[in-house]
Amino acid sequence: xxxxxxxxxxxxxxxxxxxxxxxxxxxxxYYLLLLPGIIYFLLFRYGPMWGILIAFKNYMPFLGFWESxxxxxxxxxxxxxxxxxxxxxxxxLLISFYNLIFTxxxxxxxxxxxxxxxxxxxxxTVQTLVYIxxxxxMTIVVSLxxxxxxxxxxxxxxxxxxxxxxKIQFLTDPKWFRPLIIIQTIWKETGWGTIIFLAALTNINxxxxxxxxxxxxxxxxxxxxxxxxxxxxxxxILLILRLGGILDTGFEQIYLMMNSLNREVADxxxxxxxxxxxxxxxxxxxxxxxxxxxxxxxxxxxxxNLLARKVSDISLF
Amino acid sequence: MVLRGKKSNAIRESLGSRIFDAFNYVFLxxxxxxxxxxxxxxxxxxxxxxxxxxxxxxFIIPRTFTLDAYKYIFSTSALANSFKNTLIITIGGTxxxxxxxxxxxxxLAKKDLIGRNAIINMxxxxxxxxxxxxxxxxxxxxxxxxxxxxxLWLPGAISPFNLFIVRNFFEEFPGELRDSAEIDGCNVPQxxxxxxxxxSKAVLATFALFYGVGHWNAFMGPLLYLNDxxxxxxxxxxxNLIIASSGTAGLGSLVDMPPDYQPPAQALKLAVIVVAxxxxxxxYPFLQRYFVKGVMIGSLKG
Numbered sequence: 001x002x003x004x005x006x007x008x009x010x011x012x013x014x015x016x017x018x019x020x021x022x023x024x025x026x027x028x029x030y031y032l033l034l035l036p037g038i039i040y041f042l043l044f045r046y047g048p049m050w051g052i053l054i055a056f057k058n059y060m061p062f063l064g065f066w067e068s069x070x071x072x073x074x075x076x077x078x079x080x081x082x083x084x085x086x087x088x089x090x091x092x093l094l095i096s097f098y099n100l101i102f103t104x105x106x107x108x109x110x111x112x113x114x115x116x117x118x119x120x121x122x123x124x125t126v127q128t129l130v131y132i133x134x135x136x137x138m139t140i141v142v143s144l145x146x147x148x149x150x151x152x153x154x155x156x157x158x159x160x161x162x163x164x165x166x167k168i169q170f171l172t173d174p175k176w177f178r179p180l181i182i183i184q185t186i187w188k189e190t191g192w193g194t195i196i197f198l199a200a201l202t203n204i205n206x207x208x209x210x211x212x213x214x215x216x217x218x219x220x221x222x223x224x225x226x227x228x229x230x231x232x233x234x235x236x237i238l239l240i241l242r243l244g245g246i247l248d249t250g251f252e253q254i255y256l257m258m259n260s261l262n263r264e265v266a267d268x269x270x271x272x273x274x275x276x277x278x279x280x281x282x283x284x285x286x287x288x289x290x291x292x293x294x295x296x297x298x299x300x301x302x303x304x305n306l307l308a309r310k311v312s313d314i315s316l317f
Numbered sequence: 318m319v320l321r322g323k324k325s326n327a328i329r330e331s332l333g334s335r336i337f338d339a340f341n342y343v344f345l346x347x348x349x350x351x352x353x354x355x356x357x358x359x360x361x362x363x364x365x366x367x368x369x370x371x372x373x374x375x376f377i378i379p380r381t382f383t384l385d386a387y388k389y390i391f392s393t394s395a396l397a398n399s400f401k402n403t404l405i406i407t408i409g410g411t412x413x414x415x416x417x418x419x420x421x422x423x424x425l426a427k428k429d430l431i432g433r434n435a436i437i438n439m440x441x442x443x444x445x446x447x448x449x450x451x452x453x454x455x456x457x458x459x460x461x462x463x464x465x466x467x468x469l470w471l472p473g474a475i476s477p478f479n480l481f482i483v484r485n486f487f488e489e490f491p492g493e494l495r496d497s498a499e500i501d502g503c504n505v506p507q508x509x510x511x512x513x514x515x516x517s518k519a520v521l522a523t524f525a526l527f528y529g530v531g532h533w534n535a536f537m538g539p540l541l542y543l544n545d546x547x548x549x550x551x552x553x554x555x556x557n558l559i560i561a562s563s564g565t566a567g568l569g570s571l572v573d574m575p576p577d578y579q580p581p582a583q584a585l586k587l588a589v590i591v592v593a594x595x596x597x598x599x600x601y602p603f604l605q606r607y608f609v610k611g612v613m614i615g616s617l618k619g
Contacts, residue, residue: 032506040471047448048455050452051453054452133352140594153370256536278450
């Protein structure tokens with residue numbers, strides 16, 4: 001933009017703008033490299049975000065997006081009034097809660113124990129073994145569960161029948177659903193979860209330990225006064241993220257483990273969205289449920305971040 | 318006095334400490350074994366007879382050795398077909414992942430690029446909020462990608478997490494090599510292709526494996542988007558074979574079975590698991606080498 005004036009400020013502005021365009025032209029290859037990625041994000045990440053609007057409409061596929069009528073918060077009202085809502089909330093929260101108590105500390109404990117091992121070969125061997133389940137698909141994990149625990153030839157029930165004269169219906173008894181979910185998650189993710197804690201442990205300044213030993217600290221005291229406090233920031237950050245995802249349960253695992261006999265305790269928000277949306281075609285309604293979940297997640301992350309900052313000076317942002 | 322006190326302290330400490338060490342070694346060995354025992358049973362059991370499987374409790378070596386299960390699997394084409402599908406999905410998907418991720422990461426590694434911060438913020442926002450299952454499904458459907466592998470490859474083409482780690486790697490790449498290439502007349506893509514990428518093999522391998530394992534294990538994508546049974550990958554076949562046929566009609570068994578359908582024998586199920594898991598276990602040593610290092614670097618920097 002050329003302005004024929006003697007105004008010094010204006011000329012400076014055009015000079016900067018011309019510099020900017022010159023730089024953009026010089027970097028044109030970089031923008032070309034960016035193009036595929038940007039198109040991807042705009043189309044497949046931001047595109048569906050607009051689709052969230054159908055939660056406020058009564059979306060009918062044959063009418064399309066623009067012609068489907070607006071219904072405001074009707075879908076949300078229907079959802080909260082639905083008796084299923086509390087069942088889903090209860091199931092989701094209970095599973096998350098059990099995960100928090102059992103599967104969250106497990107990698108920390110395992111990392112601490114691994115850290116105490118002096119034999120490098122033993123440590124590496126155990127680590128190699130313990131990472132394997134992470135790479136096994138959840139479908140295989142559930143398949144293994146079915147094969148081992150079935151009452152028709154699974155070896156667990158074979159053993160139980162031989163030694164205690166009875167079989168347990170692990171796969172259909174609602175009592176067993178949550179424990180099985182937790183056991184599966186622990187088996188699959190504990191090993192891999194130790195990585196981030198082991199990395200944090202190697203970052204602890206060894207001179208802290210040396211000083212402590214000189215002061216006469218025993219092993220347990222070193223753990224209590226050096227190791228655990230140094231691990232706290234990592235733990236807290238991961239805890240914040242975990243709390244933010246409290247309504248997330250992982251669709252695949254629940255879907256595969258769920259059947260008509262344990263449905264009462266198994267159905268969670270994620271599977272409800274799938275059943276209502278994909279299987280039954282209630283697109284607007286299920287999108288509303290999904291949106292509810294996302295919003296709660298965002299609010300919870302902010303809240304737990306605030307709480308962490310107040311309590312400990314450590315926070316995610 | 319102090320010395321004596323210290324000496325008895327030292328002995329007591331090392332006893333308690335040694336007991337702890339003993340328990341620790343035992344516990345950790347147990348934990349390690351727990352991770353592979355299921356597979357030992359599955360492998361051993363796949364070579365066992367049906368009778369042995371339905372009566373015996375846990376074992377690793379079968380009493381009678383038989384190849385019946387494997388003979389049956391390879392006599393039908395369903396499993397082999399799903400293997401082929403999984404391979405196509407994995408290789409095609411990983412190539413697409415790498416193309417999109419590496420190109421964008423390399424461009425974002427240029428720190429003085431105009432608009433860089435805006436783009437980075439755009440990506441970060443995607444990590445916190447997304448469209449969700451239904452809107453994404455509707456988008457895929459409206460783009461006409463239902464029942465094609467594109468529905469598996471495109472919606473997840475870039476993982477923001479991976480993008481940032483690869484970008485960090487490119488940022489640390491020595492600038493002198495790039496500058497000398499440009500002096501020799503390379504433009505930016507040529508520099509990337511001929512100079513930077515050959516020297517980035519470790520990073521590329523890490524993320525190829527990362528993305529690749531994701532595709533190999535993918536279940537939800539195929540479940541949502543693939544209706545044609547000839548296109549189904551291994552995980553779907555596994556689910557149909559083992560979970561859907563367990564006799565408890567339910568959500569996981571929304572598959573039409575013919576009325577005279579007999580649930581497959583235990584040995585058959587074990588053999589299928591072996592066949593589905595062996596590739597991952599074969600690739601595992603490579604995974605371990607690149608993955609753990611990559612995650613550690615990523616977690617330290619993140």
